[in-house]
Amino acid sequence: MRGVVSSRRGSDAERAVRQAEERAREATAEAVRLRRALDALAPAVVVCDESGRVVLRNRQTLELGTARQAASLVGAAVDELLVRAGQGVTATRTLELLGPPPRTLVITTAPLRHDGEQVGTVAVIDDVSERRRLEAVRRDFVANVSHELRTPIGALGVLSETLSEEEDPAAVRRLASRIGAETERAGRLIADLLDLSRIEAEGSMPGEPVGIAAVLAEAAERVRHVAEGRQVIVKVAEDAAGPEVRGDRGQLVSSVVNLLDNAVKYSDAGSTVDVGARCESGWVEIRVRDQGIGIPSRDLERIFERFYRVDRARSRDTGGTGLGLSIVRHVASNHGGEVRVESHEGEGSTFTLRLPESS
Numbered sequence: 001m002r003g004v005v006s007s008r009r010g011s012d013a014e015r016a017v018r019q020a021e022e023r024a025r026e027a028t029a030e031a032v033r034l035r036r037a038l039d040a041l042a043p044a045v046v047v048c049d050e051s052g053r054v055v056l057r058n059r060q061t062l063e064l065g066t067a068r069q070a071a072s073l074v075g076a077a078v079d080e081l082l083v084r085a086g087q088g089v090t091a092t093r094t095l096e097l098l099g100p101p102p103r104t105l106v107i108t109t110a111p112l113r114h115d116g117e118q119v120g121t122v123a124v125i126d127d128v129s130e131r132r133r134l135e136a137v138r139r140d141f142v143a144n145v146s147h148e149l150r151t152p153i154g155a156l157g158v159l160s161e162t163l164s165e166e167e168d169p170a171a172v173r174r175l176a177s178r179i180g181a182e183t184e185r186a187g188r189l190i191a192d193l194l195d196l197s198r199i200e201a202e203g204s205m206p207g208e209p210v211g212i213a214a215v216l217a218e219a220a221e222r223v224r225h226v227a228e229g230r231q232v233i234v235k236v237a238e239d240a241a242g243p244e245v246r247g248d249r250g251q252l253v254s255s256v257v258n259l260l261d262n263a264v265k266y267s268d269a270g271s272t273v274d275v276g277a278r279c280e281s282g283w284v285e286i287r288v289r290d291q292g293i294g295i296p297s298r299d300l301e302r303i304f305e306r307f308y309r310v311d312r313a314r315s316r317d318t319g320g321t322g323l324g325l326s327i328v329r330h331v332a333s334n335h336g337g338e339v340r341v342e343s344h345e346g347e348g349s350t351f352t353l354r355l356p357e358s359s
């Protein structure tokens with residue numbers, strides 16, 4: 001009897017040990033899961049126990065302060081806010097680090113409660129630099145668009161007012177034609193803005209194989225009228241038959257049209273613009289070369305920015321919107337490629353659109 005009882009007791013104890021082990025395993029697995037989940041988050045996270053001792057920090061905390069000054073600034077701010085969290089206060093602070101690179105961190109701390117008791121504190125440190133930069137870009141963009149539209153619309157107002165008081169038929173015709181030109185300018189700007197926002201929205205795509213020869217031919221056809229008007233010859237290289245690129249035909253045509261349009265616009269009468277394509281170790285290179293005015297080297301970096309022009313007056317006279325090259329750059333990146341430029345003032349420019357060849 002005794003033996004039976006004791007053996008039953010033994011098996012109870014064994015079961016209890018097994019359960020305890022099982023619980024410990026689960027707790028460990030849960031802690032590991034929690035730690036990995038914190039590592040997967042973008043912000044840096046620090047968790048403290050009720051005495052203020054750090055019990056958990058995710059991987060991102062290691063990257064916070066590579067520079068010593070940044071580390072001590074962030075550390076001091078986090079410590080101070082965690083003390084306040086320990087007193088039950090949720091707090092937020094924005095920290096501007098001078099860099100380089102300059103960064104903006106938002107630190108938020110909060111008390112952790114369980115069953116009405118405070119069991120610790122948590123600090124979340126979010127690097128919002130990129131978000132802030134994009135907000136600034138967007139604000140600038142809206143301001144630029146408003147400014148660019150105000151010019152033709154202001155002109156339209158003045159012209160129509162003058163027109164309403166004009167009686168000389170020749171002057172009326174002149175004013176009407178200027179109204180037409182300003183309307184066209186506003187229309188071009190809106191068309192380019194729509195193009196750009198559509199291309200941005202479409203993003204990168206696998207797309208269909210597109211024959212580059214047809215793209216070049218269509219683009220050349222689209223600028224033919226402008227080129228003839230400016231007495232510039234556009235030559236499409238004959239050997240451009242082969243390569244294909246996977247993507248969006250409309251976008252590709254639009255980008256080559258923009259390159260050709262610039263090449264024609266920034267060239268003098270009697271000069272030639274060459275366009276061709278070739279394959280180079282898995283890449284298709286579409287090249288547009290002109291013998292035009294060229295681009296000063298200090299501006300080369302910036303010409304792909306929206307609304308950036310080297311010579312505002314010349315761009316305006318030739319009907320430019322300043323958006324052409326940003327459209328080209330977007331099309332290139334949507335197709336997994338890039339656009340390059342080489343230019344010498346007074347000699348000419350060569351723009352190369354490099355796109356992965358369709359296999």
Ligand SMILES: Nc1ncnc2c1ncn2[C@@H]1O[C@H](COP(=O)(O)OP(=O)(O)O)[C@@H](O)[C@H]1O
Nearest residue numbers: 262263266303309310315320321322323324325
């Ligand atoms: N082929 C070129 N030759 C000389 N300058 C060019 C050429 N292409 C672009 N640029 C310069 O880059 C600027 C930006 O080009 P783009 O974005 O197409 O705007 P725009 O509407 O002014 O043509 C132009 O204003 C011009 O100053």
Ligand SMILES: [Mg+2]
Nearest residue numbers: 262320324325
């Ligand atoms: Mg242009």
